[in-house]
Amino acid sequence: MIVSNYRILLFLLLISCSKEIDSRSFYYNPTNFKPSKTYKYQSVTDSLKVEYWVISNTDKNEITTIRKNEVGKQIDKMKEDISIDGSKLKSYSILLVGDDWTKATKLFLNKKNLFTWNLNEVAIYDGQILFNSVYWxxxxxxxxxxxxxxxxxxxxxxxxxxxxxxxxxxVENQNYNKSKELDFFDFIQYSYFSQGIGIIRYEREFENGKIDTMHLVEILLKKR
Incomplete structure (x- = not known):
């Protein structure tokens, strides 16, 4: 009984601590990206692997993030709406996967749960993409x-x-071997949001055991 009561007390304490955190201040504030800023990320294990995130306040509370590789080729583009309630993904498209160019691959959203500032809530989005003539x-x-x-x-x-x-x-009734591209599909990402900055680091763990870690090294005030 004592152990059970201790666990309940610990759980309630964690919930209380989460409610006291102003999580919105850790996310992107649209007013900080007019004019736009470029975040430079570098791989922890490969210094030659670099990403540039061009972040702009494009429309009222809308944030647009364009991710580019080390030579300036666009990888993907995302738009989200920031409000007092949370962040909602508006659109996402992929232009470059690995070293292969694809036609613009858009995420067609079915469910767009709000990423709220309440740390006790789970945010989910789902949809469908067309990648290399295959629907996922x-x-x-x-x-x-x-x-x-x-x-x-x-x-x-x-x-x-x-x-x-x-x-x-x-999607069913398509002939495609998913195992060929395990470094692209099904992964866990840990996203590190620092107060007043946004994403300062992210780590991806793939099904094949590969781990990819990128960390922020510089914030540029000009577009790249």
Whole structure:
């Protein structure tokens, strides 16, 4: 009985702590991206692997993020709407996967759960994409994982870590071997949001055991 009561008390304490965190201040504030900023990310294991995220306040509370590789080729593009209630994905399209160019691959959303500022809620979106002439059902489940501190440019930032579970399933009646591209499909991502910055680091764990970690190294005030 004592152990049971202790667990209940600990659970209630965790909930209380989560409610006290102003999680909105860890996400992107649209007013900070007019004019746009470019976030430069670098791989932890391969210094030659670089990504540039051009983040802009494109319409009222809308944030547009264009992700580019080290030579400036666009990888993908995402639009989301930021409100007092949370962040909602409006659109997403893929232009480059690995070293292969594809036609613009758009995510057709079916369910768009709000990513709320309440850390106790789980946010889910799902939809369908057409990739290399094959239709896939895709979903992402995001939940709060932990709070920690991260150093960036000589300063320590409070950071919230979220666990994102991505799941891709081929639509029925299509002849395609999913195992050929395990480094693209089905992965877990840990997204690190630092207060006043947004994503400062992300780690992806793939089904084949591969781990890819990118961390923020510089914030540029000009588009790349």
């Amino acid at each position: 059902n895709v979903s992402r489940k995001r939940s709060f994982y932990k709070k920690m501190k991260i150093e960036f440019n000589g300063r320590i930032y409070e950071t919230l870590v979220f666990k994102d579970i991505y799941d891709y399933n081929i």
